[in-house]
Amino acid sequence: xxxxxxxxxxxxxxxxxxxxxxxxxxxxxxxxxxxxxxxxxxxxxxxxxxxxxxxxxxxxxxxxxxxxxxxxxxxxxxxxxxxxxxxxxxxxxxxxxxxxxx
Numbered sequence: 001x002x003x004x005x006x007x008x009x010x011x012x013x014x015x016x017x018x019x020x021x022x023x024x025x026x027x028x029x030x031x032x033x034x035x036x037x038x039x040x041x042x043x044x045x046x047x048x049x050x051x052x053x054x055x056x057x058x059x060x061x062x063x064x065x066x067x068x069x070x071x072x073x074x075x076x077x078x079x080x081x082x083x084x085x086x087x088x089x090x091x092x093x094x095x096x097x098x099x100x101x102x
Contacts, residue, residue, distance in 0.1 A: 001062075001094065008059050008092045015052045019045065054081060057100075058088035064097040 026041035057080060060070045067080070082100055089096055 004092045004094050005059070005062060008055060008062075008088070008094070012052065012055055012059060015048055015055070019048050019052065022048065054084040055088050058085045058092070058094065058096075061085070061096040061098040061100060062089065062092075062094035066098045066102060067100050068102040069098070 022041050022045050026045065029035070029041060057067065057070055061067070071080075085100060088094075
């Protein structure tokens, strides 16, 4: 299980690096007036953020945290996809030690 935790942790780090580079590229495109390129970057950023959020929740649940400990403040219309979290737990062969409901 420890190897699987390291795998998901490294994947989270890779996604974080990709997010940073996409945001930098988006900001450069906005500043240079290439708004159409910035829009396509924004779609990629939203997709990566969704993936990162759900992978991070799965990682924390596997380490024994409850969902309420991971995201103590969440906007009303920004609930997680519990199926997505469960899919990541299955993909990385992890067991949720924490409670996904809070």
